Amino acid sequence: MITRRQGALAAVAAACMMVLGAGAQAQEFVPALVFDMGGKFDKSFNEAAYSGAQKFKKDSGVDYREFEVTNETQREQALRNMARRGATVVVAIGFAHATPLQVVAKEFPNVKFTIIDGVVDLPNVQSVLFKEQEGSYLVGMLAALTSKTGKVGFVGGMDIPLIRAFACGYRQGVVAVNPKAEVFENMTGTTPAAWNDPTKGGELARSQFDRGADIVYAAAGATGLGVLQAAKDLGKLSIGVDSNQNHLHPGSVLTSMVKGVDVAVYNAFKDAKAGTWKGGIQNLGLAEKAVGWALDDNNRKLVSAENEKKVNDAMADIVSGKVKVVDYRAGNSCPAK
Amino acid sequence: MGENGVLLLLMIDATVRVATPLVLAALAGLFAERSGVVDIGLEGKMLGASFAAAAVATVTGSPWLGLVAAVLVSMALSMVHAVACVTYNGNQVVSGMALNILMAGLAPTLAFAWFSQGGQTPMLGPGARFAPIVLPFAEALAPVPVLGAIYGRISGHNVLVYIAALSVPLVAFVLYRTRFGLRLRAVGENPQAVDTAGISVAGLRYRALLCNGVLCGLSGAYLSIAHGAGFVRDMTAGKGYLALAALIFGKWRPLPTLLACLLFAFTDALQARLQGAVLPGLGAIPVQAIQALPYVLTVLLLAGFVGKAMAPKAIGIPYVKER
Numbered sequence: 001m002i003t004r005r006q007g008a009l010a011a012v013a014a015a016c017m018m019v020l021g022a023g024a025q026a027q028e029f030v031p032a033l034v035f036d037m038g039g040k041f042d043k044s045f046n047e048a049a050y051s052g053a054q055k056f057k058k059d060s061g062v063d064y065r066e067f068e069v070t071n072e073t074q075r076e077q078a079l080r081n082m083a084r085r086g087a088t089v090v091v092a093i094g095f096a097h098a099t100p101l102q103v104v105a106k107e108f109p110n111v112k113f114t115i116i117d118g119v120v121d122l123p124n125v126q127s128v129l130f131k132e133q134e135g136s137y138l139v140g141m142l143a144a145l146t147s148k149t150g151k152v153g154f155v156g157g158m159d160i161p162l163i164r165a166f167a168c169g170y171r172q173g174v175v176a177v178n179p180k181a182e183v184f185e186n187m188t189g190t191t192p193a194a195w196n197d198p199t200k201g202g203e204l205a206r207s208q209f210d211r212g213a214d215i216v217y218a219a220a221g222a223t224g225l226g227v228l229q230a231a232k233d234l235g236k237l238s239i240g241v242d243s244n245q246n247h248l249h250p251g252s253v254l255t256s257m258v259k260g261v262d263v264a265v266y267n268a269f270k271d272a273k274a275g276t277w278k279g280g281i282q283n284l285g286l287a288e289k290a291v292g293w294a295l296d297d298n299n300r301k302l303v304s305a306e307n308e309k310k311v312n313d314a315m316a317d318i319v320s321g322k323v324k325v326v327d328y329r330a331g332n333s334c335p336a337k
Numbered sequence: 338m339g340e341n342g343v344l345l346l347l348m349i350d351a352t353v354r355v356a357t358p359l360v361l362a363a364l365a366g367l368f369a370e371r372s373g374v375v376d377i378g379l380e381g382k383m384l385g386a387s388f389a390a391a392a393v394a395t396v397t398g399s400p401w402l403g404l405v406a407a408v409l410v411s412m413a414l415s416m417v418h419a420v421a422c423v424t425y426n427g428n429q430v431v432s433g434m435a436l437n438i439l440m441a442g443l444a445p446t447l448a449f450a451w452f453s454q455g456g457q458t459p460m461l462g463p464g465a466r467f468a469p470i471v472l473p474f475a476e477a478l479a480p481v482p483v484l485g486a487i488y489g490r491i492s493g494h495n496v497l498v499y500i501a502a503l504s505v506p507l508v509a510f511v512l513y514r515t516r517f518g519l520r521l522r523a524v525g526e527n528p529q530a531v532d533t534a535g536i537s538v539a540g541l542r543y544r545a546l547l548c549n550g551v552l553c554g555l556s557g558a559y560l561s562i563a564h565g566a567g568f569v570r571d572m573t574a575g576k577g578y579l580a581l582a583a584l585i586f587g588k589w590r591p592l593p594t595l596l597a598c599l600l601f602a603f604t605d606a607l608q609a610r611l612q613g614a615v616l617p618g619l620g621a622i623p624v625q626a627i628q629a630l631p632y633v634l635t636v637l638l639l640a641g642f643v644g645k646a647m648a649p650k651a652i653g654i655p656y657v658k659e660r
Contacts, residue, residue, distance in 0.1 A: 039570060041455035068455065070570070159624050186612050187624050197574050199565055203355060207609040210347040222569055225460070229566045233469075248460065 031064040031269045032087035036094030038195040038221035045242040052262030056269040076100035083108040089272035114268040128264045131285030133169030135257040137325045140173025143215045145307045151182045153208030157220035158194040159187040166219040168334035175336045184208040198226030205230040250298040260290035356602035357501045358556045362580035365552035372545035373525040373651040378433030380577025381440035386411040386557025388444035391458040391568035394465045407558035412550030419546040426655035445570045458568040467495040467563040497559045509591040525649035528656040538656045604631035
């Protein structure tokens with residue numbers, strides 16, 4: 001009897017070991033992604049992160065865990081839960097994760113964290129910033145080259161230095177082409193809800209079209225969908241942001257300022273898997289092809305060969321350092337108006 | 338017509354667009370509250386309706402079917418409120434709040450389950466939304482100075498804007514000129530008297546909440562299939578509460594409520610245009626200050642000009658026949 005019981009115990013123990021072993025093996029590499037407000041399918045910022053993660057899943061066959069933040073208090077919980085449940089690398093999307101990450105990254109020094117659009121100065125955090133002003137400069141140029149009225153608009157999401165940097169780069173690009181051009185600038189709000197209010201976005205865009213603008217650039221997450229819709233409804237042009245949004249309303253979206261959030265997410269996962277992931281701050285711009293403007297079949301007819309060349313020349317000048325685009329965040333001021 | 342005149346017309350245009358959902362929701366609230374039922378659930382019903390409208394319009398491609406779905410969903414939610422508050426004498430604020438929380442969660446969840454786009458519905462194409470309607474003679478009158486410009490602005494809105502505009506006199510007529518309206522007002526002031534006269538208090542309140550559901554449904558549909566093009570999580574963004582504030586501001590009467598809605602919408606349109614504007618002597622005003630403008634104005638007006646808000650006497654009190 002005793003031997004049988006011992007045998008049974010041993011079997012149970014062995015089973016436990018196997019389960020634990022399997023668990024440990026699964027824990028070897030677990031990538032995780034925490035989205036920002038606005039949701040995974042905002043067709044813009046978060047969706048870029050999503051497509052990067054999907055690409056990684058397809059290439060590597062490793063599934064990732066994800067969480068969509070729908071209110072501010074969830075950020076810290078989400079990050080901590082991901083780390084506690086054995087994530088190897090956690091990518092946090094959006095500047096607002098910086099504060100909670102400061103706390104959580106200290107609690108889990110062995111977990112790798114990557115934050116997009118924010119800076120956390122800890123050894124196990126990789127901060128990825130983009131030079132949005134450079135991409136915005138290019139779409140600003142294209143807007144000024146295309147505008148017939150000499151008036152263009154900008155609708156931002158939440159009023160933060162990051163979005164001001166978009167606006168400032170855009171202004172610089174517009175003024176570089178047409179010093180007399182007028183730029184209308186509106187921010188949707190001062191809380192994170194401003195990323196998810198397409199009704200308000202549409203209304204702001206309409207107010208700018210009413211004042212004579214014929215192109216409006218939206219840097220506002222899901223709020224931007226309302227801007228693009230308003231432009232479509234009124235037969236005007238819009239400029240998308242973060243993801244390539246040209247396909248949303250073909251013939252009405254002049255171009256999109258694409259930001260390589262997808263590449264950043266993909267690289268964070270890939271490097272962490274390969275063991276080449278490094279902490280620290282990355283600042284990615286045109287030179288790294290991390291920002292740019294989108295030209296495809298959907299907007300081909302809106303961009304003349306001449307304008308395309310001008311914008312691409314400016315891109316080369318920025319990369320070579322001949323043209324300097326001022327970052328609003330450097331001095332909290334914008335040289336263009 | 339000078340540049341300022343055109344600008345003013347454009348502002349009025351924007352005001353009308355923003356005010357439409359507020360007017361419809363506030364009139365919905367008026368029916369409920371005049372009958373003695375507090376309706377804090379406007380927000381949730383609007384949200385449910387906007388989701389239903391977008392979902393049905395996406396599947397069928399018809400905005401009219403979307404509108405019908407929105408109205409049905411909103412009426413169903415109103416009936417939930419009615420069962421809780423009128424039949425079972427529940428707390429009306431709690432029931433309304435429950436609707437808000439329920440719809441804030443349920444709508445994105447269903448959207449996620451049905452359309453797998455993260456709590457949104459797909460963007461609607463042109464045929465699946467209410468398009469702007471050009472009124473007769475708008476083009477013929479366009480060259481006429483002043484009149485042409487004004488009529489040109491009255492024309493060119495979608496059908497729900499006109500429905501909202503017509504619903505104000507209609508509601509006023511029902512409330513003040515019909516037997517139903519008289520009884521409705523009485524049941525909100527003194528349900529005992531109504532009951533003594535042999536009229537069912539519960540029946541009247543149920544009918545009031547049905548009207549409430551219809552108007553709320555129109556309001557929600559406006560957001561997702563007329564002004565917007567699809568449902569997005571939390572797309573009502575507090576408009577239900579704002580409508581309730583307008584109703585109180587307008588002292589539970591149709592015309593003042595309409596004016597209150599227009600005022601809220603006008604400050605909203607104003608702040609969109611004031612952002613970044615440079616005022617002489619003051620310089621550029623900070624965005625935050627401008628965005629606080631509608632709320633500051635509301636507080637000032639409520640405190641200084643409106644005077645005492647007299648609610649229907651029996652509001653919030655469940656009617657119990659015999660104690």
